[in-house]
Amino acid sequence: MTHATIPFREGFPALRNQTYLSICDKMILHRQVRAEVETFLDALADASASRTQHETRVTACRERFAALVGARPEEIAVGRNVSDGINATIWAVDWREGDNVVLSLDLEHPNNAYPWLRLRERGVELRSIPARDGRLDYAALIGAMDDRTRVLTCASVSFAPGFRADLERLGQAAHRRDALLVVDGVQTAGILQHDLHAENVDVFVTSTSKGLLGLYGFGFQFVSARCLDRLRPAYLSRPAVASDNEDHSAMGSEAYRLQPDARRFEVGSYNLAGAYAADAAMALLAQLGAETVEARALDVAARLRTGMVELGLPDVAMPGPAEVSHLVTAGPLDAGGHGYSDTRWVTDLSAALAEARIAHTVRRGQLRFGTHAYNIDEDADRALDVMQTVRRAA
Structure with a gap:
């Protein structure tokens, strides 16, 4: 040790x-993480900090998470959890009847299964490849893709039996078909090392409620600059709109523009307690390396x-x-x-x-x-x- x-x-x-x-x-929870949440609560109780001052923690933890996964801060949206990130990604794709998604339902947590199953309502085909001895069948997954494949999705590590996925191989195959690799990263974020660009990941979603050692209800959505303009968020609120005024209550022009980066996926007010916790927890992880x-x-x-x-x-x-x-x-x-x-x-x-x-x-x-x-x-x-x-x- x-x-x-x-x-x-x-x-x-x-x-x-x-x-x-x-x-x-x-x-x-680490004592320092809890202490930072209490700092936030004290500031609320005393009305001693503005919303803008609190949101510096959002910026800080966004930067920390980007550094942790080999990304740029502008590729990170702050959200709530894996379910939010997966659904936000799905409904940002311009699906056409006859498109398909390739995955292995045998190995996915329900939160990376049901959202894709719902796409059947839009005439999208789910091509679920059976697992082999608890493992992704890479050859079959890659072979199932064609020119109508829009997304290949998997977990970075299956929640059972716990094998790590070869994201680089899957990403390369997806990109040859001009498809996206979408990853549920909650089991690995904060524990196993990632370089999402080198791994050819397009979207990576996680919460801070496991390896990132934060709170429930706070998470991150990495959206690669490579695919950002191919995605149109289904939900829209003030933080997702580009403006010269960073005050989220200030209305800009009716001819709005989306944020030029992953912030276009952010909806409503931030979970500020979660941001304080995530900032403190990732600082501890960074100290260890x-x-x-x-x-x-x-x-x-x-x-x-x-x-x-x-x-x-x-x-x-x-x-x-x-x-x-x-x-x-x-x-x-x-x-x-x-x-x-x-x-x-x-x-x-x-x-x-x-x-x-x-x-x-x-x-x-x-x-x-x-x-x-x-x-x-x-x-x-x-x-x-x-x-x-x-x-x-x-």
């Missing part, structure tokens, strides 16, 4: 009384994954070199669902882990863990000890 990691870990009160291996479910964050999360995940294999747990998801992520899963895929499993040993292990105050989840019937930079080797060892005890008693 690096010297920089020690105060980072110590800043999370939740880690005092539990082993938290569930960033794939939700964040835990993206390389350190990823390395620490992957090291602990690898220790946990290897130990589970050594315990003889069936169906431990074993990623290839390009698929490795901070998620670790075990158990038959889809033998159960959200929060439950039809597999007895998964249920038994989950109950024992919960009793030992080791945070985890069950998703698609699988036992699931997720690591971050605050995790240490001892966290993995403690979970393995509990699982070993249960297995020996079985």
Whole structure:
């Protein structure tokens, strides 16, 4: 553990009384993040800051997120969550009957499934490619695209079984068809490194409620300059309109122009508490460095994954070199669902882990863990000890 990691870990009160291996479910708050939210609340209570002063935090966290994912600040819109970003993207495309979307519904979270399914109402075809052993079938996905494909979409890491997608390969294939690569990045943002331009991503959406260590109801939508002018937002409000006056209550000309950048996707007032939290959280991540964050999360995940294999747990998801992520899963895929499993040993292990105050989840019937930079080797060892005890008693 690096010297920089020690105060980072110590800043999370939740880690005092539990082993938290569930960033794939939700964040835990660092003391400095909570303090910044309280700063915002104090300013509201005292009426000591103007809206413009508060919004400097929006600008700051926009810049921090851009730096984190290899983007430019003007390519980042501030929104609420993945659902907002996906829907905003979908309804900004000029769909024509007979167009199609290529995806793998088997591997998508419902929030990156239902919005695309609704396009059937407009005569858009969904070409869903079955997963292969819990993995994207790259050859089939690429082969399913044609000249009427408008979008190829996937998650940067599947929420189960937790394999990382080869975005660069998918983006290259999409661009050959003049299609967009749209990515649900909530499982990786703030944990695994991204260079969205190098990865050929056109749209990347996330919230701050997982690896970015912020609040619910605040998120980001990256829109590459490459495709910006191909998208016309369905919703429009004052922040999305270009004007010499930055006062959001000031009406400009009726002959309005959209913002020249991703801000055209921003709607209404910002979640300012979320901006304060995101700014503070990403400052902490920047102090550690993206390389350190990823390395620490992957090291602990690898220790946990290897130990589970050594315990003889069936169906431990074993990623290839390009698929490795901070998620670790075990158990038959889809033998159960959200929060439950039809597999007895998964249920038994989950109950024992919960009793030992080791945070985890069950998703698609699988036992699931997720690591971050605050995790240490001892966290993995403690979970393995509990699982070993249960297995020996079985």
